[in-house]
Amino acid sequence: MSVATQKKSTAPTSTGAGMRFVGGVSNYIDERTSISGAVKFLGRKIFPDHWSFMLGEIALYSFIVILLSGTFLTFFYDPSMVEVHYDGSYVPLKGIHMSAAYSSTLNLTFDIRGGLLMRQVHHWAALLFVAAIGLHMLRVFFTGAFRKPREINWVIGFVLFILAMAEGFTGYSLPDDLLSGNGLRIIDGMIKAMPGIGTWISYLLFGGEFPGNDVIPRLYVLHIMLLPALVIALIAIHMVLLIINKHTQFAGPGRTNDNVVGSPILPVFAAKAGGFFFLVFGIIMLIASLFTINPIWNYGPYDPSPVSAGTQPDWYIGFADGMLRLMPSGWEFVVDGYTWSLNLLVPIVVLMLFIVIVMVYPFIEAWVTGDKREHHIAERPRNQPTRTAIGAAGVTFYAVLWAGAASDLIATHFRTTIEGVILTLQILLIVAPVAAFWMAKKIALALQRKDRELVLHGYESSRIVRLPGGEYREIHTPLDEFEQWKLVSFDEYAPAQLRPNARGKITIGARMRSSVSRFYFEDRIAPVVTKELESQKH
Amino acid sequence: MADKKSDVVTSAGSAVSRPDRLQNPGFEPEHKRVHDESPERARGAERGISLLFALSGILSAAAFTLNFIFPIVPGDLLSTRYNNMFVGLAIAAGLLCLGVGAVHWAKALMHGHELVEERHTTRGDDATRARAVEIFQEANKESGWTRRRLLRNSLIGALVAMPIPAIALLRDLAPAGTLEEKLVHTMWEKGVRLTRDPNGVPIKASDVTIGSAFHVIPENIIGLEEGFLNEKAKSAVLLMRLPLDALNEAEDRKGWSYDGIVAYSKICTHVGCPVALYEQQTHHLLCPCHQSQFDVANHCAVIFGPAARPLPQLPIAVDAEGYLVAQSDFLEPVGPSYWERIR
Numbered sequence: 001m002s003v004a005t006q007k008k009s010t011a012p013t014s015t016g017a018g019m020r021f022v023g024g025v026s027n028y029i030d031e032r033t034s035i036s037g038a039v040k041f042l043g044r045k046i047f048p049d050h051w052s053f054m055l056g057e058i059a060l061y062s063f064i065v066i067l068l069s070g071t072f073l074t075f076f077y078d079p080s081m082v083e084v085h086y087d088g089s090y091v092p093l094k095g096i097h098m099s100a101a102y103s104s105t106l107n108l109t110f111d112i113r114g115g116l117l118m119r120q121v122h123h124w125a126a127l128l129f130v131a132a133i134g135l136h137m138l139r140v141f142f143t144g145a146f147r148k149p150r151e152i153n154w155v156i157g158f159v160l161f162i163l164a165m166a167e168g169f170t171g172y173s174l175p176d177d178l179l180s181g182n183g184l185r186i187i188d189g190m191i192k193a194m195p196g197i198g199t200w201i202s203y204l205l206f207g208g209e210f211p212g213n214d215v216i217p218r219l220y221v222l223h224i225m226l227l228p229a230l231v232i233a234l235i236a237i238h239m240v241l242l243i244i245n246k247h248t249q250f251a252g253p254g255r256t257n258d259n260v261v262g263s264p265i266l267p268v269f270a271a272k273a274g275g276f277f278f279l280v281f282g283i284i285m286l287i288a289s290l291f292t293i294n295p296i297w298n299y300g301p302y303d304p305s306p307v308s309a310g311t312q313p314d315w316y317i318g319f320a321d322g323m324l325r326l327m328p329s330g331w332e333f334v335v336d337g338y339t340w341s342l343n344l345l346v347p348i349v350v351l352m353l354f355i356v357i358v359m360v361y362p363f364i365e366a367w368v369t370g371d372k373r374e375h376h377i378a379e380r381p382r383n384q385p386t387r388t389a390i391g392a393a394g395v396t397f398y399a400v401l402w403a404g405a406a407s408d409l410i411a412t413h414f415r416t417t418i419e420g421v422i423l424t425l426q427i428l429l430i431v432a433p434v435a436a437f438w439m440a441k442k443i444a445l446a447l448q449r450k451d452r453e454l455v456l457h458g459y460e461s462s463r464i465v466r467l468p469g470g471e472y473r474e475i476h477t478p479l480d481e482f483e484q485w486k487l488v489s490f491d492e493y494a495p496a497q498l499r500p501n502a503r504g505k506i507t508i509g510a511r512m513r514s515s516v517s518r519f520y521f522e523d524r525i526a527p528v529v530t531k532e533l534e535s536q537k538h
Numbered sequence: 539m540a541d542k543k544s545d546v547v548t549s550a551g552s553a554v555s556r557p558d559r560l561q562n563p564g565f566e567p568e569h570k571r572v573h574d575e576s577p578e579r580a581r582g583a584e585r586g587i588s589l590l591f592a593l594s595g596i597l598s599a600a601a602f603t604l605n606f607i608f609p610i611v612p613g614d615l616l617s618t619r620y621n622n623m624f625v626g627l628a629i630a631a632g633l634l635c636l637g638v639g640a641v642h643w644a645k646a647l648m649h650g651h652e653l654v655e656e657r658h659t660t661r662g663d664d665a666t667r668a669r670a671v672e673i674f675q676e677a678n679k680e681s682g683w684t685r686r687r688l689l690r691n692s693l694i695g696a697l698v699a700m701p702i703p704a705i706a707l708l709r710d711l712a713p714a715g716t717l718e719e720k721l722v723h724t725m726w727e728k729g730v731r732l733t734r735d736p737n738g739v740p741i742k743a744s745d746v747t748i749g750s751a752f753h754v755i756p757e758n759i760i761g762l763e764e765g766f767l768n769e770k771a772k773s774a775v776l777l778m779r780l781p782l783d784a785l786n787e788a789e790d791r792k793g794w795s796y797d798g799i800v801a802y803s804k805i806c807t808h809v810g811c812p813v814a815l816y817e818q819q820t821h822h823l824l825c826p827c828h829q830s831q832f833d834v835a836n837h838c839a840v841i842f843g844p845a846a847r848p849l850p851q852l853p854i855a856v857d858a859e860g861y862l863v864a865q866s867d868f869l870e871p872v873g874p875s876y877w878e879r880i881r
Contacts, residue, residue, distance in 0.1 A: 046655040083766075089613045109618070113610055116622045149660040182811055185771075186827060189809025189874035199876045203717035204708065209768040210810070214711075246657055254565035260655045261565075268648045275640025282633030289626020304771035305735050305753060305804060307812045309826045324809070324844055325828045332846030332875060341875040343808065343844045370551025376657060408829055418829050419842055481563040488560045496552040517552060529558045 047269045048249035048262035050378075052139045057273060059132035060235065061280040062125045069122040070224065076112050078104035079174065079220035081213040090297050098301035101176040101216045105296060120288035126171060127293075128284060130164045130316040137161060141361070141391050143378035145248045148371075151362040153241040156234050158359045163231050165316050170223035172294075172314055176216050179294075181302030183313055184215065186321070193344035211302065248378040251489040253482040257376050310409055315402075322404025323347040326426050354397065361390075368516050369493055382451070383490035385444035386520040392440035393433035400429045441523070448525035451487040454479060455528040456536050488527040495521045565652075573646045583646045590639035597632030601625050718878045721871045724756075724772040726852060731757040732777060732801065732862040740861045741777065746799050751816040752777040754801065756864070772872050774804040774812060775852055777862070780821055784835050791837065794853035799862065801852040802838050803872040806830060808845040810874045823849070847875070 030036045047053075080100040086093050088103070089110040108115040137157060140146050146154040169187075173180045188210045191202045207214030246260050255261050263269045299308070313321050324347050331342040357364075365387065366372075381388040403410065404425050411418040458478035466472055479487070496517035500506050573580040604624045611617040662670070678684055731740045735753040738760035746752065754775040762769060779799045787795065794800070802823075806813050811827035821834040822841070830843030838849035850872050853865035871879055 044653070044655075046653055089618075090615070091613070110615065111610065111612060113605060113621065114625060116618055117626045120622070120626075182827060185811055186809045192874050192876040195877055197877075199717050199878060202876075204711040207712050209717065209720050209765070210771055211767050245660060246655070253563050254654075256562060258657050260657060261652050263644075264653055268644050271640050271644035271648060275637045275642075275644065278633045278637030278640065280637075282630050282637055285626055285630035285633055289623050289630055302767070303736075304767060305755070305774040305812050305814075307814045307826050309815060311811075311826050321828075327844035329830075329840050329843060330846050331844075334880060337881050338877055339875045339879045341846070343846050344875075369553065370549060371553050372548040373550055373553075374548075374659060408826070422829065422843075482566045484560065485563050489562065492554040492556075493552045494554050521552065526554075527556075527559060529556055530560060531558055533560070 042243070043266045044264040045243070046246075046260045046262045046264055048247050048255075048260060050250055052143075053247065054276065055132055055136040055139050057276055058280055059129055059136055061277045062129040062132060062284065063231070063235070064277070065125040065281050065284055066122060066129060067228070069118045069125060072114075072118045073108065073122055074224060076104060076108040076115060077101070077174070079217045081176065081211075081216050093297065093300065096301065099176045099216065101174060102296070102301045105175040105177075109297065117288060120291075120293050121284055122171075123293045124287050124291075125284045126168050127314065127316075128280075130161075130168055133157070133161045133164055134316075137358075138391070138395070142381040142388060143248070143250075144375065144384060144387065145378050146362040147375040148366065149245050149374050150241075150248075151366065153238060153245065154362050155359055156238050156241070158355075160231060160234050160238065162355070163227055163234070167223060167227045167231065168314055168316055170219045170227065173219050174216060174223060175294075175296045176302050177296040178299040178302055178306065178308070179296075179311060181211065181304075182307055182311060183317075185210065185304070186324075190324075190344050190348065193341035193348075195338070195340060195345070211304070246376065248376050250378050250380070251486055253485050255377070257374070260376075310412075312405060312409070318405035319398050319401040320347070320351055322401035322407070322425075323351055325407055326401070326404045326422065326429060328426070354394075358394065368496075368513065368520055370496060370513075371491075371493075375491070377489070377491075379490060382444040382447040385441045385448070385523065388444045389437040389441035393437040396436035397429065397433045400425055400432055404429075445523060445525060452525060452528055455484050455487050456532060484528075484533075490527060492524065492526060493517075493521045494524075568651055571646065571650050574650060580647060583642070587639045587643050587647075590635045590642070594632045594635035594639065597628050597635060601628035601632060604628050718876075718881070721772070721873070721876070721879075724867055724872065725759050725762075725769050726756050726773060726775075726864045726867045728864065728866050729857070730864045731857070732775065732854065732864065733757045733760065735774065742860045743796055743799060743856045743862050744860060746777065746779045746862075748779050748781055748798065749818040750779055751818065753804070753814075771810075772805065775801050776804045776813070776816065776823065777801045777854075778816060778818075778821070778834055780835060784821060786836050788837060791851065791853075794851055794865070796854055796856055796862065799854065800834065801854045801862075801864075802832075802834065802849040803852065803868060804849075805873040806845060807840075807847040807849060808843070808874060813849065 026036075078100045082100045083097055084100050084103050086096050086098055086103050086106065088094075088107050090106055093106065105119075109119060110116070140150075140154065140157070169183070173184050188202055188206065191205065192198045194201065202210065205215065205218070206212040207218070247262075249255050249261060252261075263272070300306075312318070324344070327343045327347060329343075331346065333340055333342070381391075404422075407421045407425065408418055410416075411421045458476040461475045461477045463475040464472055465475060496514050498506060498510060498514040501510065573583050605621065608620040608624050609617065610621050661667070683690055732752075732754045733740050733756070735755045738755070738757065740757060741752055741754070754777045755770060756773050756775075759766065759769050759773060777799065779797075782798045785795070785798055785800070804812050804814065806825045806827065808825065808828055808830050811825050813823045813825040813830070813832065815824040815826055816822075816834075817824065823832040823834060823838065824830075825832075825843065825845070828844050830845035831841050832838040832845070832849050833841050837851060840846065840848060850868045850870050852868055854862055855865050857863045
């Protein structure tokens, strides 16, 4: 391991008025806060560089944009279900009965300077927030960055993902338009399906019957106070743990499990990250000024009777809606006079199981490998074929559910029947994850073999030479040792052996662990070792 | 104190260790950037970045000005659109210039070499951990947490009991009574006229031609001050007229229709969306939310989709003036299933 020492930069001691002022202010603050300690601790902290490490940053920055634009919206939005006659600029809805919430959203959209822009910024930023968290989670999953010591931070990030969806759904409901009202209607239907408590929860949530007069102000309090407070608190913990654990880095020359190689916070990382905030903000602003999102004026106020064809939730709720759509008919039965709505309970349980497995995955893998070491090197997905395959299966499962939420649009776009689309997706929901698992594993193993080939034989140089004996051969260019290192430095596991414990017994747990371990590590490709490389050279 | 890394020996589990694996070759020689080697180019980059920052300032000012060039004129929707687009574009361009400038400064001109920081095991070192344990032991001794068991257990009990009042306090989130008793009744009763949604015009049986469908609300809901949407969410009905030979009616429901005219609850038995799409050729109703389909010709039996129960039927008749009226309320709760639905 080599450790490069930082060169001490000799700061020029300027005596200009500006420097004296800055020095004076710094001294004033430090004498009251001892902030110099924080600067010393954080100022030159190192952050490794990789494009995929920006996904979490996108999530963080879009959240800041959400806070800024959301604050603007609260100045004009009225979270009330009091019935009013609309009397604003949007002519098609003039004189119509609606809630104050919907009316104030219309006024905010059409009569407030920058109102439409801020609404669109808020909505687009929210969509980006959830998307960025999802991609960030996929990056962490597929590179094994959730391993010790980062399991807890994975769980915190996971809770943030759930909170982001909750924030999204509550915010989506606030305009009290026809589309979001139907969304709430669906939530009410799902709540009512819960055995024993569902009817009461619905009654309390809506303050009486659906839709009542209370749900919008209640969701508003959740949306702008309780949920953001939780999100901010958890982001803070997420960041603190990031600083304590330091960021993972990909394997590379000079990079080890015991160092971090990259840019210091001051100045490079701060400039890049600060600049990136403005890039994210700018892109959101660009989208918001050019592309309409959630045109609530087209939908009209909520009314339990009409609905438009092709209704869909925002994308991140799609997987849950798709699960509802994929249930077969008639899954409801009555026991002793009580109704069990399996057509809703099964989706709820399956979705819960799915997300709980995602949440606890780090602990499952830690149990399987039995590896108690700290891991700071982000793995290339191919080097853990089984994990990558499990991830691919999970992504596929989610994708099929997601397609399910668009079943009617798929049917109309491809001029086929809705029944055919649903049946296909029902089959795919079971079959596709298995196929994805199998394929991803094969691909990962094949890529590992390719890496071995490269390390052992180098690149094909496209140069064919004829040997004196008449034989033709393509010259291979060997990799240099830095490139080689990127391809051979990965963790390798073997299936755990089944051994009796201290009391001479083989427990069921050990048996399970052994068979799961075999499932994980039976097929594996070993990294190239010195001997192989040397024998190639001769 | 010993070196932190040697404090603990952690198990590598089923990891394979290969003594003959390749060794980390150490850092690659540094690549010089173009701006490191040519002061000329560096000055060029500096000028370019300053220009971006200046441009960003100008664009922010422009966004301010554009608000007055494209003001929102009340009643003119196009003005809202222009305001949104031009102000937004100027702000976006300003932000992007700022971002590109800062990132470019970092990448092209700031110190370009990678620096290295050592990692340490996350756990506290042995001395710190020992002191932490000691503190807990001292606190335990001084408080008697484990020694005074009665004290401790009664404290835990008190803390557990503390949230109990909240259950009573939260009860008033909803009014007195229960939801079940509200869900079993709708505005429909004997003699209430079927009227068009939303204008409340009564419907004559003779107006309902074969193949037509009406969105219906009860006459007595019109002008309801309190809970209009709550009642509408239960009372919305679809009225359709089928050719008599297409209609298969059960014996006990023969008297519920009038001359091929049938009325069914519009609220889906799945999760409560309005089942608003009627296909008059097949007599099927489709719920646009989750695509449950109901066969009107066969008492709205579920023929596809996640719904489990047929839509409830509203028994109808015709009054002396020829208007369609309800015979009674629905005979079962409408809308999505719930736990106590048929109690």
